[in-house]
Amino acid sequence: MGRRKVEMKRIEDKSSRQVTFSKRRSGLIKKARQLSVLCDVEIALVIFSSGGKLYEFSSSESLARILERYHRHCELESEASKNVNEALRSYTELLHIVQSQLEEPTVEQLSVMEKQLDTALLETRARKTQLMMESIMTLQEKEKLLKAENELLETEIAAMDKNEDKNEVVIGFNDPKHLGHLSQLQTLSLLR
Amino acid sequence: MGRRKVEMKRIEDKSSRQVTFSKRRSGLIKKARQLSVLCDVEIALVIFSSGGKLYEFSSSESLARILERYHRHCELESEASKNVNEALRSYTELLHIVQSQLEEPTVEQLSVMEKQLDTALLETRARKTQLMMESIMTLQEKEKLLKAENELLETEIAAMDKNEDKNEVVIGFNDPKHLGHLSQLQTLSLLR
């Protein structure tokens, strides 16, 4: 998108590399912002220049929050794939055993295999359920904490509002010269 | 860059929002890759679709490494701001000492005190607000993840139920007695 096509490899000339970095960096961040707005998605973008300077963009107020979410996501994924892999492994092992030992599987052997598979399945499901339950418990706990915190804050705010009048009276009473400053003090006490 | 200019706001039509997300997402990742190659810089890009699906790009082999670097960077920054805060604190202490030694505070001293109180109050409130916001965001986050996980589970279960019949036929062919167990067996083999 310039006067000529550009090869996709490191720009050797330091100066023009710097210029390109500056231009394309802002372009990239702009694009990221557009995507997050247009499609209502969360985006985190981190860029380290070769000089070690940090440039960042995040769709929400906190990049760290998105990165946390990323970590959580990865953990869940690896957890899930671990379960699947285990189930697959035992299934495969069982099949090998059965196939190597049998010309024709007997009813009993099939039955054993079924039981084992059944167990594996139940375990997998239990693990998933557990993960979900843990999430839910955490969620509920946080909700409680949040409510408590809210109440506390409201109480505090109410208390602050009540105390405004006293301060105004006390200072204004002793020295009328302070009136000019009182407005600041009052404003202060009004800041929620 | 299309048939017409697009307003920079959330695309309301779900279908076209999805299409745009798909197109622009790949465009953004492509741009990120180009920037990292052309200018030899480290880039980490994380995108969460509204459905909770993760898309990512990183210039180096490990996104986690870049994020670690990011965290280190932030820690250094917060270290610096900590120093500033400490300086502020000692300044405040000094003021307290001075004020406690004076019989009658001067207008100027009161004024300074007011400002400091103001700052302290604002900081405290901002901190509380921040804490609340963080809690809320986390809560919402978990809700999203939970929903996504639920959907996944439901999909899996639905798929499991669907596929039962096939296996029943195969195994049931040899021994009809096993029908009762087959449903579980098949469910297992469906585990990804």
Add this chain to the structure above:
DNA sequence: CCTTCTATCTATAATAT
């Protein structure tokens, strides 16, 4: 949901200031 096709819009390389 993916591709392909283009008309159009956007980003930017080269250049100048």
Add this chain to the structure above:
DNA sequence: TATATTATAGATAGAAG
């Protein structure tokens, strides 16, 4: 080094399959 200009490469919206 930053900003502005301009020609061109590149991205993509909309439509169709």
